[in-house]
Amino acid sequence: MNISKLHKLKEEGKKIVGITAYDYSTAKIIEQSGVDLILVGDSLAMVALGYRDTYVVGIDEMVVFTKAVAKGAPKSFIVGDMPFMSYNISIEQGLENAGKMIKAGASAIKIEGANNYLLTLVSRCVQSGIPVLAHLGFTPQFMNIIGGHKIQGKTYDATLNLLEWGTRLAEAGAFGLVLEMVPEESAKFITDNLPIPTIGIGAGRYCSGQILVSDDILGKYTDFTPKFARQYANLNNIIQNAVCNYAADVRSGSFPAENEVFNLSETEYNKLKEDKNFVN
Ligand code: KIV
Numbered sequence: 001m002n003i004s005k006l007h008k009l010k011e012e013g014k015k016i017v018g019i020t021a022y023d024y025s026t027a028k029i030i031e032q033s034g035v036d037l038i039l040v041g042d043s044l045a046m047v048a049l050g051y052r053d054t055y056v057v058g059i060d061e062m063v064v065f066t067k068a069v070a071k072g073a074p075k076s077f078i079v080g081d082m083p084f085m086s087y088n089i090s091i092e093q094g095l096e097n098a099g100k101m102i103k104a105g106a107s108a109i110k111i112e113g114a115n116n117y118l119l120t121l122v123s124r125c126v127q128s129g130i131p132v133l134a135h136l137g138f139t140p141q142f143m144n145i146i147g148g149h150k151i152q153g154k155t156y157d158a159t160l161n162l163l164e165w166g167t168r169l170a171e172a173g174a175f176g177l178v179l180e181m182v183p184e185e186s187a188k189f190i191t192d193n194l195p196i197p198t199i200g201i202g203a204g205r206y207c208s209g210q211i212l213v214s215d216d217i218l219g220k221y222t223d224f225t226p227k228f229a230r231q232y233a234n235l236n237n238i239i240q241n242a243v244c245n246y247a248a249d250v251r252s253g254s255f256p257a258e259n260e261v262f263n264l265s266e267t268e269y270n271k272l273k274e275d276k277n278f279v280n
Contacts, residue, residue, distance in 0.1 A: 177197070
């Protein structure tokens, strides 16, 4: 997968499939399942690290998780999420940190929001060889400004505003646009009028593709389940059952079994048996 192929999927009306991943073993399974894009999202702050929001993670943590995902999914198109305040201070800071994500194994970066400063950052990244996925609609890094998890683009004017900034981001070089928590009709209008693919999360059926948080669809993260996150598995139950069974086996003495232990050679064992402290 690469940017041209993602654009071709939009042209051909084929849906783009995106999902988040945060660790090596999950990334490996996801790559084997055949998706178009893996995002190392800053949502890891909540689902992997247990924080209430995404504000707390920094570039160094994102680099560690991105390295793990890149090792697990070496053939995939991996987008590394730029965390809060890792690209907002100066173009130089943004470029330097974007470079860290690419060096960690990401094929592209994602940034939230749009303003004139970010347009310059997008074009400087692209000029430096760093593809950028933009992110509009509900942008969690602006939650304290927005005032909570609120649907965006709820009016005609707000929809036009999102399209205008989406268009500017595309002109600056962004290869795609994540649209989060936007009414379906607005997301369709934006998708129909934007030259780049839109990847929706809570943005209805007509985006060029969809992305969801892996821990949500796998039923592993249960602190909060958004309306738009369809659950395809219940790992919570599966893991709980497995751990309960393991605990019961340890307590009953049925784990470990004979075939799950290492043994001394007969000679060494005989020496041990002759030791005065040997208990039979
Ligand atoms: O961090 C994340 O997982 C995201 C997706 C929700 C798009 O930004």
